[in-house]
Amino acid sequence: MKNINKAVLALCIQAALAGQIANAQDSGKKVEDKGLEQITVTAQKRTQSIQEVPISIATLSGEKFESMFSGGEDILALAVRVPGLYAETSNGRVAPRFYIRGLGNTDFDLAASQPVSIVMDDVVKENVILKSFPLFDVAQVEVIRGPQGTLFGRNTTAGIIKFDSVKPTESFDAYAKLGLGNLGTVNFEGAVGGGLAENLSARVSVLSQNREDWIDNAYTKEKDAFGGFDEKAWRAQLLYSPSENFSALFNVHGRELDGTASVFRANVFTKGSNDLNQNFDRDVVYYDGDVDGNGADNNPQTYENYGASLKLEFGFDGMDVTSITAIENAEGLSLGDIDGGVSLFAPADINGDGTEELTYPGFIAFGAVTQDNLDDLKQFTQEIRFASATTDALSWQAGAFYYDSSFNVTSIDGYYGATTVFHENTSWAVFSQLSYAVNDKLDITGGLRYTYDEKSLRVGAQNVNGFALVTGDASIQDYDDINVDDGQVNWELSANYRLNETTSVFARVANGFRAQTIQGRDVAFEGAPSVADSETINSIELGFKSDLLDNSLRLNVATFYYVIDDVQFSAIGGGANNTALINADKGIGYGFEVDAQYVVNDNLMLTAGYSYNHTEIQDDTLTVLPCGANPAFGSTGNCTVRDPRPDGFKASIDGNPFPQAPESIFNVTARYSMPMGNDGEVFVYTDWAYQGETSLFLYDSVEFTTDGNVEGGLRIGYENFANNYTVALFGRNITDAENVKGAIDFNNLTGIVNSPRIFGIEAKINFF
Incomplete structure (x- = not known):
């Protein structure tokens, strides 16, 4: 059922209110310390205070992190919740695309590389499917801005998002959290976790996120045809620590997803405007997409992912040694009705009045439906790291890293049939870092890394069962294997100077690179594979970090400037909806970030963040085909292009911002609590995020530029400290804002929008 059971909801609310009233006699008692917590991070692969690290870092944990996922959100909930961080997708709950300081990658292929690295429990998740592993039982998230090529390697030119789960301890602890919401949401x-035997402890964590289908397919007259999901994930950890000088942490995890790929909505823009028009209905679409002849498939998506890691830590006289070995496996599929509506080749009585509509909504010249299968993904990583373990002024670490991955992608089109390509990637690196405390105020850090990266692509079966072979629009072609490799040295130099006990300033210059990339998706549509050369970034940032007003105000500010040579982009769209990798001559970016946290008093806590990112493509020879433009048919496209068009068709993108790079991000949270009796409090927590002007594609057009997207969340509840439970009403996207997050631009004005308002009740209990 779509709506939460009203009787259950009413009963839960009454129970929460009863608890509040019963404890209201002593409302003036302070129930916990409300001062600013001291945050430690591992951005430099060693534990440090966030205020001492000469890098721009933001963290998420506790209530601020958990509130984002109250309604069953996936990893994309992090978007614009941290200054400088954005995320989006055109592939449902898998294959997220991340951007830091405006730098990311819009490529939707399952082999796409990204300049933002995702590291979960010390293991890099390189493939886009691995990056979408669900978040649960998380201790802390670190958003590390700027190039991190020295310690973390290639493909970190924009930065890193680092997730650390709660680890096993010898002390018993447990929790259970249940949320019920509208649209049949159950989370x-x-x-x-706790000790199993002497020196042996374990922790098991589980997650279940469910939502019923809620979007109608008006073409097939099917109610609640899709939009839901069933996501299961788990993690088991075993920690063996017989002495202070040795520990072994074994981590095994998995996820299973059965849900809906991204929902594409045809012609929801009117030419000359970026506002959603009368064709948009959040609860209804018109899908005729079908690849197997059994009727509309309604954008299904299924994926499985399993992995394991072993972290060994050894302590010797003056030195620590860390080894991390990890494997990951994944497979699955997604299907999308890409045109988002009913094409000319599928007339139907859309309105039920006996009149057949040849195409709906609006004009759709031809249908497009694509299924992508990821098969046999295997990733293996090995890192070994040596680090000093003394109190000397000079500290150091050095190590080596090895990465190996292989998988194949089968793209199935209703006209061209099925085509399979095989990808392989091997990389190795050696690295070192030195830090020297010049005196009690100044620390200097330098790092160096050499990385070698090799990729290959082989084309397998083509156009299997494709009707295009019969019509002559496709043929079996013999493509040579593609092999590319590159080796580069990356470096960094930083300094941190403590002005006093509460304030420090830092400066950092860093270099990094994103390895060469191979794109084989166009092979499925009679196109050739494309290759992008490595991109190299040089970045400088300055900032200060301070704890002020008797440790009640934390204010961290950083400003940056970077230049990227041979910056990689994906030219997506045009009349043939091609996906080609390209290199622009240069790209630049500059701006700043502000992170603030303020404890107003014992009852009120505020946080705020703001970032400004200016990005610019610099290449006066580079052009792309925009929004359905097709010189072969004389079509100049469907949208209002504001770029110069030298040949009347292609758009010059010189001077344009990077795609999906918000110019500004602003977020704010507030938590107000009122003590209730000796053992509890009533609280109100709200969070809001604003996304400034964002161009969705490489070219500049009226329709595919967004601005002023805002979403807010709210939690109102009661927390009992004596019995360790919380009951709260929650809402995500509480204003039900309809924000455009992406688009498909090849044969009509198709848009992708955010999730609807989700509200409900959540209860959590802890055991110690």
Whole structure:
């Protein structure tokens, strides 16, 4: 059922209110310390205070992190919740695309590389499917801005998002959290951990996120045809620590997803405007997409992912040694009705009045439906790291890293049939970093890394069962294997100077590179594979970090400037909807970030963040085909292009911002609590995020530029400290804002929008 059971909801609310009233006699008692917490991070692969690290870093944890996922959100919920961080997708709950300081990659292929690295429990998740592993039982998230090529390697030119789960301890603890919401939303998260025997402890964590289908397919007259999901994930950890000088942490995890790929909505823009028009209905679409002849498939998506890692830590006299070995496996599929509506070749009585519509909504020249299968993804990584373990002024670490990955992607089109390509990637690196405390105020850090990266692509079966072979629009072609490799040295130099006990300033210059990339998706549509050369970034940032007003105000500010040579982009769209990798001559970016946290008093906590990112493509020879433009048919496209068009068709993108790079991000949270009795409090927590002007594609057009997207969340509840439970009403996207997040631009004005308002009740209990 779509709506939460009203009787259950009413009963839960009454129970929460009863608890509040019963504890209201002593409302003036302070129930916990409200001062600013001291945050430690591992951005430099060693534990440090966030205020001492000469890098721009933001962290998420606790209530601020958990509130984002109250309604069953996936990893994309992090978008614009941290200054400088954005995320989006055109592939449902898998294959997220991340951007830091405006730098990311819009490529939707399953082999796409990204300049933002995702690291979960010390293991890099390179493939886009691995990056979408669900978040649960998380201790802390670190958003590390700027190039991190020295310690973390290639493909970190924009930065890193680092997730650390709660680790096993010898002390018993457990929790269970259940949320019920509208649209049949049911979420459960829980964990239990503690000592099993002497020196042996474990922790098991689970997650279940469910939502019923809620979008109608008006073409097939099917109610609640899709839009839902069933996501299960788990993690088991075993920690063996017989002495202070040795520990072994074994981590095994998995996820299973059965849900809906991204929902594309045809002609929801009117030419000359970026406002959603009368064709947009959040609850209804018109899908005729079908690849197997059994009727509309309604954008199904299924994926499985399993992995394991072993982290060994050894302590010797004056030196620590860390080894991390990890494997990941994944497979699955997504299907999308890409045109988002009913094409000319599928007339139907859309309105039920006996009149057949040849195409709906609006004009759709031809249908497009594509299924992508990821098969046999295997990733293996090995890192070994040596680090000093003394109190000397000079500290150091050095190590080596190895990466190996292989998988194949089968793209199935209703006209061209099925085509399979095989990808392989091997990389190795050696690295070192030195830090020297010049005196009690100044620390200097330098790092160096050499990385070698090799990629290959082989084309397998083509146009299997494709009707295009019969019509002559396709043929079996013999493509040579593609092999590319590159080796580069990356470096960094930084300094941190403590002005006093509460304030420090830092400066950092860093270099990094994103390895060469191969794109084989166009082979499925009679196109050739494309290759992008490595991109290299040089970045400088300055900033200060301070804890002020008797440790009640934390204010961290950083400003940056970077230049990227041979910056990689994906030219997506045009009349043939091609996906080609290209290199621009240069790209630049500059701006700043502000992170603030303020404890106003014992009852009120505020946080705020703001970032400004200016990005610019610099290449006066580079052009792309925009929004359905097709010189072969004399079509100049469907949208209002504001770029010069030298030949009347292609758009010059010199001077344009990077795609999907918000110019500004602003977020704010507020938490107000009122003590209730000796053991509890009533609280109100709200969070809001603003996304400034964002161009969705490489070219500049009226229709595919967004601005002023705002979403807010709210939690109102009661927390009991004596019995360790919380009951809260929650809402995500509480204004039900309809924000455009992406688009498909090849044969009509198709848009992708955000999730609807989700509201409900959540209860959590902790055991110690």
